[in-house]
Amino acid sequence: MPDIYLDTNALRALKFETEIAALLNASKANAGIKLIISEWVLYERSRQYYQDNFEKKLIKISVTDVYKAFKHFFQSYGVEIVAHTPGMDALAETILQDEAHYFKANNPNDRRDALIYVAALNSLNKEGAVIVCEEGDLSLAFERAGFTVRRQAKDFVEELFGDCASQQLDLPDVIAIVRDQPEQGGNEAFIETLKKVDAKYAEQFSAIRELPQKTSSVSPLLEGLTAHDLALRLRVLGYTQWFSPISKQELYTLLEGKQYKSDVIDNNAERLRIEELLLDTGNHWLPNTQTPKSKEICEQAMASVMPEIIEIIGAS
Secondary structure (H helix, E strand, O other): OOEEOHHHHHHHOOHHHHHHHHHHHHHHHHOOOOOEEHHHHHHHHHHHHHHOOOOOOOOOHHHHHHHHHHHHHHHHOOOOEOOOHHHHHHHHHHHHHHOOOOOOOHHHHHHHHHHHHHHHHHEEEEEEHEEOOOOHHHHHHHHHHOOEEEEEEEEEEHHOOOOOOOOOOOOOOOOHHHHHOOOOOOHHHHHHHHHHHHHHHHHHHHHOOOOOOOOOOOOOOOOOOOOHHHHHHHHHHHHHHOOOOHHHHHHHHHHHHHOOOHHHHHHHHHHHHOOOOOEEEEOEEEOOOHHHHHHHHHHHHHHHHHHHHHHHHOOO
């Protein structure tokens, strides 16, 4: 049974519904292949999918959520995910300082490539493994290390399975998996290294967001309002807390569906700003969570409108 080690570019080059479906179905059926990816390939592909599908949309899904969904999905098909270990950092650092390799220590992409390379060195038998990698420099590094490398992922899969058109597989339902699989994404060693090689997204891996329990009263600051104004202010606070940061136009779009006009939204948001519950950046509203009391109010407002938020993100 050959071990097939997929690089990020190769994984992205393959059509999920056909070529990847063929690989996964063969893996799950123990049909002569064993699929292996490193934790870094899983992360990079998850980040790419997040950037393509969620980053610029008004949906509260993080890179961690996509990572967890992909990890759960691949493991359900018997894919082995090589976990990052502290020892890999030391070996990668040695390689990054070695001028015989292309990897450059000051390049975050090269650092992740080095970690993908090291994971293969640590986990694969060179005699029985095939590296599927479409990135030229990384492919050459694998070849120089003695691995068999295939640089054309689609051609390789067609050689294994022929025409994959009959294969059908849906992408993992990220939102459903996140809802049902609440465990934290990434091990501690992985998270610590991620802070060095991709700090922009590393913070998302540090904790799982806990939703507050709704209490009987949000705040005396919201008492004495008409039912209409109270409902609107709870939505303004709750939506802003969940989708933070939220642009004013995005808030209009969400609330106009509840039959609120933009000037009424502005007036109520301004009152919340005066009460020091919202922060105005000019184009965006932010929840004011700088004090324990204001943070509690924003969290409780969010809890009160959670059914609507769940409906918005499609998780109901």
